[in-house]
Every structure is written in structure tokens, then in C-alpha cells.
Amino acid sequence: MILYVKPYTGIRHDSTLYLVQALHVLNPGIFGRDLFFLAGSQADFTIFPQLVAFLLKVVEPGPAFLAFSLFGRVAFYAASAYLIVGVFPARWRWPAVFALIIMPTGYGAFSIFSYAEPFFTARPISEALSLLALGLLVRNRIWASILVFALAGALHPLQGLAAVIVAWCWLVQGERRWLWSLCMIIPVTLLAWLNVGPLQGLFRSIDAEWREMIVGVSTQVYLGKWTPRDWCIVLTDIYLLSLLSVRGVAGGISARFAKATLWAVAVGLACSALLSDVLQLVLPTGLQLWRVLWVAHWLAVAAVPLLVWESWNDSRRGKIPALLLLSIALIGTSIPHSTLPWAVLGLIPLHLAWPYVAGKVGEGARKLLVVGVVAAMLIAAVRYELKALDVFAALDNNLELMRVDVVMLSYPLVLATLVVAAAICFRRANRFGQTLFAALSLIAVAGALTVWDSRSPWTHVQESATGVNVFGYDVPENASVFWYASEPSPLGPWLVLRRANYFSPFQLSGQMFNRDTPFIGRELENQIDPVVIQAGICDFVTRSDSRAEPCRVSKPGLESLCTAHGRLQPPDYFVLPFDQREHVRGRWAVRHPATGEVLLSQYLYKCTDWISGLKETNSKGRG
Known part of the structure; x- marks a missing residue:
């Protein structure tokens, strides 16, 4: 399923930047005059370009980026599974993994960023290492976790630092003595005062003209520039994590991990707002501490099956809260320019208030509410599918330019329905039926692998x-x-x-x-x-x-x-x-x-x- 719904489309988006960083390592005389390197670049803060450059000495960029995009994808979901095993109860581990594959991966503003990106950059590998480090941490293997975090930060400091904030909040929850680690601020401040390396940006301000230029191209770095739609997605993640965190003793490690993530979100957003939006400091603006939202979104998505099922089986509240919760998860997640996430501004208060008003709601009103919620989910799905067909028509219905089958089937409500139906059929089948199902699954994997490379003809030609x-x-x-x-x-x-x-x-x-x-x-x-x-x-x-x-x-x-x-x-x-x-x-x-x-x-x-x-x-x- 990972192969089919997340195909490879070539060297695009930020993978082009990692390509030129590696080419600059190999040919500094040629690329040193490029604008990307004239005044220094973000490549100065990572070892990833050196690793890619070593790779490009023996393999051309096209096949190298294709192969390692697949490696990054597999590594991400393998590390996700490792952390899920450490956090979730055994019954909910597979559903959590499937939720991560099915649900949208976007976080932050303007639908720019997502975890497990479908192209080759340092981010998916750093995210995989960060998840592995968190998995080690929840198993109390602290020193191994620190080493893996260091490697994740060396590959992509921003993604690694976001996960480190979550890890720090986890440790502080367990033992307050970890608060003493805040003393590290003292030597960091001293080095910044001495203008040592990039730390000099800790006290350096972004002037008004520079800020105007940044806003023109990179609006997402300032929280004050985010749209209400972006904040609705953040609110959805926070709400789902809050529900996971209040499960008490029954929640176990998952509840504690959710609390740590919520505190990390608070720290990341507060520091971004104060140090970047208000004080306009160079280094905090570049660090983009709001990126802690990638871990928050990952955990919120993984928790959806558990939360919905427990709500469905809560006889005291009935089925309506579970339906509301499912609609919050489906409508409130980030699907670029298609769903209506601001609907959660009504759904979340209704879900919160339901236990207190349920006894006053008549049977007719309950049925009307169910119809309304189901209609909202179906309208969101139909709206998405129609937009997909419009884009496909604008591309002359050319499957080489757009895998419309993937776009339409990968809508969460559609794909989740197919996965649940397949799981039910498998469990109800006899031994022969399950064997046949397994054989068909292997055939499906082989088929998905053959069409995973979905580069357009122009991209194929360009990369070859x-x-x-x-x-x-x-x-x-x-x-x-x-x-x-x-x-x-x-x-x-x-x-x-x-x-x-x-x-x-x-x-x-x-x-x-x-x-x-x-x-x-x-x-x-x-x-x-x-x-x-x-x-x-x-x-x-x-x-x-x-x-x-x-x-x-x-x-x-x-x-x-x-x-x-x-x-x-x-x-x-x-x-x-x-x-x-x-x-x-x-x-x-x-x-x-x-x-x-x-x-x-x-x-x-x-x-x-x-x-x-x-x-x-x-x-x-x-x-």
C-alpha cells in the first residue's frame, strides 16, 4: 500500500536543493557562483550533502534519488512501527501503522511540509532516525537514544531538534532532575555572545527590509502569517492528543507520550512566537521550532483508530461521539486545497459538550445529527474527488502526468474503507481463503512496485x-x-x-x-x-x-x-x-x-x- 498510494515522481520540490548541494561538494568551482551558495547556504549545517556527493560519484542522480527515496520511505515506516510497538497496546499497533499510511501527512502552514515526503531529501531519513531514537527512549535506552538523535540532527537539524524537544518533555515528565539540562542555555548564550559560528544569530535581529523579503517567499516561518485553515489543522492534532493523554492508567505509555508531545507543541509554538515573530531573532527564525508539529501530527494520526474504537464501544456515551471523532480526524487533517478543516471549529465543541447534553437530545435530533455528520464527511470526500477529476481533465486526462487512480483512492475515507473491508474479509475467511488472500497481496505488492516509478515523460528525459x-x-x-x-x-x-x-x-x-x-x-x-x-x-x-x-x-x-x-x-x-x-x-x-x-x-x-x-x-x- 505504501508503494501504490505514495508513488515516486522524480527529483522535485526540495530534493532539487539537496541535489545541487551534493553537486557543489563535487564541483565547487562550477556551482560556487550559484545564488544558492553565494552568501552561504543551509548546506553548511548538515552532513547530508557530503553523503549524497559520495553516492553520486558512483551512481547518476536519477537512479540514485529514486532508490534512496524508496529507502527513506521504508526506513520511515519501519521506524514508525518500532516506536508504535513501544507506545501503543499490542491490539492497536497494526491499525496505527495503517493510519499513518492512510491519513494525510501534512503539518504546518500552507500545505508545504509533510513527513515521509515522496522524494529524496534529508528529512525522511532524519525523521526515521528521530522516531527510532524516541522508540529507544520510551524503552529507557537513553544513551542509545542520544546517539541516534545526534545522527538525526547531523542529517537535518530542524527535524531532529523538533523530536529532541519531545524527548526532553518525556524525560522531564519522568524525572524533574532533567530540568537541570536547561543550564545548557548558559554556555550556548556565552558562545552566542562571542559570535561563535551560527550561534551569533541568537542575538542578531532581522531588520524590517529583510523580514519583508522573507515573508515574500517563506511566509510559513512566521506563526502570525498562518491562515485560520492552518490553525484548524493544528487544533485537530492538539485535540486528538489531548484525548489520548487523558486515558489515565489505561493509557499507559501512549498517554504519557501524548502529554510529552503536547508540552513539546506548547514549547515549540511559544518559542517560535516569542523569538521569531516578536523579537525577530535570526537563529530562532531559522530553527523554525514550530516544526515540532510533525511529531504531534504523526502521533495524532497513529492514535485515531484507538480513540475512535474506544469511543464506539463506550456504552455510556453511545455511537455519536465516535462518529464525531471520526469526522474530526478526517475533515481536520491537512489535505491541500480540498477539505474544509474549519468545520472542526463546530465539531470539536460538539464532541466536548455531548456527554453533558446527550440526555436532553431527542431521538429525532440524534438521527438528524448523524445524518449531518455523515453528510459532512461525504461532501468533503466528493469535493476532493471532483477537484481531482478537474485537475486530471486540465491535463488532458493524461495518466503520465497525473496518477488519478492514486489521487482518488488515497482519500482517507475511501482508502480506510477499503482497508477495513479487506481486514474483515481476511478474518472471516477460512484457511484456504486467507492463503489466497496472502497470495493476491504478494501479487499486488509486485504490481505496485512496477508502477511506483510514476515520473512524467519530461522528468524521465530530464533525469536521464x-x-x-x-x-x-x-x-x-x-x-x-x-x-x-x-x-x-x-x-x-x-x-x-x-x-x-x-x-x-x-x-x-x-x-x-x-x-x-x-x-x-x-x-x-x-x-x-x-x-x-x-x-x-x-x-x-x-x-x-x-x-x-x-x-x-x-x-x-x-x-x-x-x-x-x-x-x-x-x-x-x-x-x-x-x-x-x-x-x-x-x-x-x-x-x-x-x-x-x-x-x-x-x-x-x-x-x-x-x-x-x-x-x-x-x-x-x-x-
Whole structure:
């Protein structure tokens, strides 16, 4: 099920950043001039780029990222199972694992972040190690836990630190003497005062102009910028954890772990609000302590089967609280731009008040309430499915661009229904039926493995073209390249050409760590804006009407791109999906990897070819 509902779609999102960090380790002379590294980068705080660089010495990026994405996924769920065994009662371990697979994985703001990401970054591996460390901790293997936490932090400090906060709250619950560990603040403060390494950012403030630049691209780092929808998702997690924490003696380790996680959420959100939103300190803003929510969401999701079943079997309260709880979990979790999580603002108070008002509610009102709650869950499901079909239709119903089967079946209510039905059939079957079921499961695993690689044709071609001279032209190693794409991505220069990228919004991801990055980025963005705007219009016209005349970027636009307007130089080369009919240095006909059909053409141009005529005109005018 992990393979089927969570397919691999290639080097995308933040995996592009980890790719270039590794390429920078291998070729610092080429990539050192890239915006991502000009003012320093977040790669300075992790050993992950060195590990990936070692891997890329023997394996090309495409297959390497595919294989280790699968490794990260398996490691995450294996570590999850290890922690679940240590926290949950035996009866609820498998349901908890299935809940983690079925339920949405998003946390934080704007549906940007999720645990167990479906691409290769340091985060899933660091999360797996963090879960393993927490599993060791609840088994009272403290020193082994500390060592694993150290490794998790070395791979991705932000994810590791979030789990460490949970671990610290767990230890303090058990023995108050762990509060003495707060004395570590003293040497940290001293080192920050002495401006030692990144700790100097502990007392350094983000000025108003810098903050404005950060908000423009990385709004999620400030709690004050989160939307009500984001807070509804946080509220859902907190409520589910609260229910788990008050199970008393029957709750055992799971109740204690939920309490520790709740305290960790309070610490993380409070520190983020005070140190980042209010005091505007550099280091706390970069640490993003609100990321403790990834552990909170993980535990809340894993607890859903246990909480719903116990509520269903509570004869004193009836079935309605269980139904309300299920709707809270399904509607309140993070499914990007589809469900209505603010519905929990009504469902949670109703679930809280039900024990006190149940005796006053008549049978007719109860039936009406049940119908309303079921309708809300079904409406959310239908709304999600219709949106999926709309997106699929916009992509010309092309399964190579969107696995609509995966998108539609992976909705939690749909997938949970299928899993529960399969479990019931298996338990009721005789020995032969169970054997047949097991055989069919193995066949299903093999089938899911064959379709797990769901990269689009363009992604396949792009990742297989690395190291190939696709344009038939040697771009110098010291060149920077601007590569226009309708969906901005730096993969063209980084992966295909193995050259520094001129500008992409991806390169601004570490702007809260280095003040110069966003300001340099703004100048570079202004340099390319005229071409990006015109190319975007051309893209729209071409997609809207296949019979339209070939579109091109205007010559003044290209001359503007290739002329320095400030202290920074223009790109040395640029790539467009348009034939400008002059100064073409190379053409790449991108073919479908299976059929050989030409998908699109990319054209390579050199900037000096476009400004030479302009220089001659200017010189004649001066004469």
C-alpha cells in the first residue's frame, strides 16, 4: 500500500536543493557562483550533502534519488512501527501503522511540509532516525537514544531538534532532575555572545527590509502569517492528543507520550512566537521550532483508530461521539486545497459538550445529527474527488502526468474503507481463503512496485539527460544559465547542463539564514522578469490554441535580459522553449522515452549574441 498510494515522481520540490548541494561538494568551482551558495547556504549545517556527493560519484542522480527515496520511505515506516510497538497496546499497533499510511501527512502552514515526503531529501531519513531514537527512549535506552538523535540532527537539524524537544518533555515528565539540562542555555548564550559560528544569530535581529523579503517567499516561518485553515489543522492534532493523554492508567505509555508531545507543541509554538515573530531573532527564525508539529501530527494520526474504537464501544456515551471523532480526524487533517478543516471549529465543541447534553437530545435530533455528520464527511470526500477529476481533465486526462487512480483512492475515507473491508474479509475467511488472500497481496505488492516509478515523460528525459550534451554545444564551466520553464525549476541548469543556475525561486529557500541571499535574488529576478512575463504569455497562448502562430520573446526583452542593469551581471546563456530564429547555439528535441515522439524543443542562446547589435547601435549614435 505504501508503494501504490505514495508513488515516486522524480527529483522535485526540495530534493532539487539537496541535489545541487551534493553537486557543489563535487564541483565547487562550477556551482560556487550559484545564488544558492553565494552568501552561504543551509548546506553548511548538515552532513547530508557530503553523503549524497559520495553516492553520486558512483551512481547518476536519477537512479540514485529514486532508490534512496524508496529507502527513506521504508526506513520511515519501519521506524514508525518500532516506536508504535513501544507506545501503543499490542491490539492497536497494526491499525496505527495503517493510519499513518492512510491519513494525510501534512503539518504546518500552507500545505508545504509533510513527513515521509515522496522524494529524496534529508528529512525522511532524519525523521526515521528521530522516531527510532524516541522508540529507544520510551524503552529507557537513553544513551542509545542520544546517539541516534545526534545522527538525526547531523542529517537535518530542524527535524531532529523538533523530536529532541519531545524527548526532553518525556524525560522531564519522568524525572524533574532533567530540568537541570536547561543550564545548557548558559554556555550556548556565552558562545552566542562571542559570535561563535551560527550561534551569533541568537542575538542578531532581522531588520524590517529583510523580514519583508522573507515573508515574500517563506511566509510559513512566521506563526502570525498562518491562515485560520492552518490553525484548524493544528487544533485537530492538539485535540486528538489531548484525548489520548487523558486515558489515565489505561493509557499507559501512549498517554504519557501524548502529554510529552503536547508540552513539546506548547514549547515549540511559544518559542517560535516569542523569538521569531516578536523579537525577530535570526537563529530562532531559522530553527523554525514550530516544526515540532510533525511529531504531534504523526502521533495524532497513529492514535485515531484507538480513540475512535474506544469511543464506539463506550456504552455510556453511545455511537455519536465516535462518529464525531471520526469526522474530526478526517475533515481536520491537512489535505491541500480540498477539505474544509474549519468545520472542526463546530465539531470539536460538539464532541466536548455531548456527554453533558446527550440526555436532553431527542431521538429525532440524534438521527438528524448523524445524518449531518455523515453528510459532512461525504461532501468533503466528493469535493476532493471532483477537484481531482478537474485537475486530471486540465491535463488532458493524461495518466503520465497525473496518477488519478492514486489521487482518488488515497482519500482517507475511501482508502480506510477499503482497508477495513479487506481486514474483515481476511478474518472471516477460512484457511484456504486467507492463503489466497496472502497470495493476491504478494501479487499486488509486485504490481505496485512496477508502477511506483510514476515520473512524467519530461522528468524521465530530464533525469536521464544528465551528463549528455543535449544541445550539441559546450557551455563553459564558469557560465551561469537562465532556463525558462512554465513551472519554475532549476533542474535544467543543475541536472542537465551541470552549470550554475542564474535565478529560480528555489534558490531563496535559505534566505532566513543569510541576509544577502534575498537581496541578490531580487536583483536577479528583476533582470529576468521581462522575459519571464513574455514567455508566460507565449506559453498560455500555445496551450490555449495549438493552431496559434509560433510565439517568441521580443528582441528588446532578450536585450534587456542580457544587459546588466545593476551591480550584478546578466546570465551568460539562456534556454527557451521558443525558436527565436536567430542566434540559436543549440536545439534539444525532447522525445518521449517510450514512443520517441517529440514532446517539446528547447533552444540554447548566448547572451553576448543579443547585445552585440545593441552595442553597435549605441556606438554609432555616440559617433
